[in-house]
Amino acid sequence: MRIGVVTFPGSLDDRDAARAVRRAGAEAVALWHADHDLAGVDAVVIPxxxxxxxxxxAGAIASLAPIMREIVAAVAQGLPVLGICNGFQILCEAGLLPGALVRNSGLHFVCRDQRLRVESASTAWTADLAAGQELLIPVKNAEGRYVADAATLERLSGEGRVVFRYLEQNPNGAMADIAGISSADGRVVGLMPHPEHAIDPLTGPSTDGLALFTSVLRATASVA
Amino acid sequence: MPKPEILDPQGQAVAGALARLGIAGVGDVRQGKHFELDVDDSVDDDTLHRIAGDLLANPVIEDWVVTRVTREGAAR
Known part of the structure; x- marks a missing residue:
C-alpha cells in the first residue's frame, strides 16, 4: 500500500505524516507541489x-498548485485524501470539501492537546474508529474556525459528514464544534487537529491518531 | 470583505482599540482586503469579477466589489 504525502513550500508536518503512514504499515511516497503526477499512490495525505x-x-495558493490538479481529478475516481490542518484548509479552498477555515475567534494561535469525539466511522479514514469514541490529539493553528452557511451545516449533519467534533472546549469558535468533515462519499476527510502527532507515546499525548492511517489501508484494499 | 454573517474577530479587536483611544461613535468595524491590479483596457469587468471570485476572494466567506479607475498619466 503506497500513500503519498504532499510537500508544498512551507509545509511543516510532512515528515511526521510520512512517519505515521509508515507506522501504520504502508509505504510513504513523497509528492512535490510542482509534480504533475501522483506516482500511482493509493491514497494521499495533505499535511x-x-x-x-x-x-x-491559508491554503488558497496551494489549492492551485499542479499537484492539486492531479488530486482533484483523482478524487473524482475515488482516491482517498486526508487533509490535516493546512491540508484541510487546502481541501476547502480547492472545493473538495465545503465551507472554509477562518481566523480563530480568540485571535490567538492555539496549541494544545484536544479532546475530540468521533462522529462518523464510515469514512475511508475512520473505519478503525468507532462512532462516539473519544480521542486526544494535538491541535495547533491560528485559522481553524470552521464556517459554512446554514444549509451546508444542515446537510453535513444530516448526511453524517461531520467526522470529528471538539469536546470540552472549542479551541477556535468553529461552528457546531466541527473539527473535521468528509466528502459525500466519505473518501475525502479534512480535520484541524493533528493525528500524525499522536501515534507514539514518546512524542504525543496518545496513540489515538494512528487509527486514521490504518483505516485507509482497508479503504484502498476494498477499491483494489 | 468578510460576509456580514461571518464573525470578524480582527474587526472587533480594532473596534476595541478605538474605544481605548477615546474615540466614540464607531459602532462596528469589519476588516477586509484591498487589491490593486494594473490591467490593460482589454480586461473587462467580467474578467475582473472572475479574478475576484476564483482567486482573490473566497466566495464562501467573502463578498467583493470591483472598482475601475483610470491611472493618472496612463498610456492610452
Missing part, C-alpha cells in the same frame, strides 16, 4: 504547515 506562507488566505 499541515503554512503553505506559501498563508499568503492571500
Amino acid at each position: 499541515g504547515g503554512f503553505s506559501y506562507g498563508d499568503y492571500l488566505r
Whole structure:
C-alpha cells in the first residue's frame, strides 16, 4: 500500500505524516507541489504547515498548485485524501470539501492537546474508529474556525459528514464544534487537529491518531 | 470583505482599540482586503469579477466589489 504525502513550500508536518503512514504499515511516497503526477499512490495525505506562507488566505495558493490538479481529478475516481490542518484548509479552498477555515475567534494561535469525539466511522479514514469514541490529539493553528452557511451545516449533519467534533472546549469558535468533515462519499476527510502527532507515546499525548492511517489501508484494499 | 454573517474577530479587536483611544461613535468595524491590479483596457469587468471570485476572494466567506479607475498619466 503506497500513500503519498504532499510537500508544498512551507509545509511543516510532512515528515511526521510520512512517519505515521509508515507506522501504520504502508509505504510513504513523497509528492512535490510542482509534480504533475501522483506516482500511482493509493491514497494521499495533505499535511499541515503554512503553505506559501498563508499568503492571500491559508491554503488558497496551494489549492492551485499542479499537484492539486492531479488530486482533484483523482478524487473524482475515488482516491482517498486526508487533509490535516493546512491540508484541510487546502481541501476547502480547492472545493473538495465545503465551507472554509477562518481566523480563530480568540485571535490567538492555539496549541494544545484536544479532546475530540468521533462522529462518523464510515469514512475511508475512520473505519478503525468507532462512532462516539473519544480521542486526544494535538491541535495547533491560528485559522481553524470552521464556517459554512446554514444549509451546508444542515446537510453535513444530516448526511453524517461531520467526522470529528471538539469536546470540552472549542479551541477556535468553529461552528457546531466541527473539527473535521468528509466528502459525500466519505473518501475525502479534512480535520484541524493533528493525528500524525499522536501515534507514539514518546512524542504525543496518545496513540489515538494512528487509527486514521490504518483505516485507509482497508479503504484502498476494498477499491483494489 | 468578510460576509456580514461571518464573525470578524480582527474587526472587533480594532473596534476595541478605538474605544481605548477615546474615540466614540464607531459602532462596528469589519476588516477586509484591498487589491490593486494594473490591467490593460482589454480586461473587462467580467474578467475582473472572475479574478475576484476564483482567486482573490473566497466566495464562501467573502463578498467583493470591483472598482475601475483610470491611472493618472496612463498610456492610452
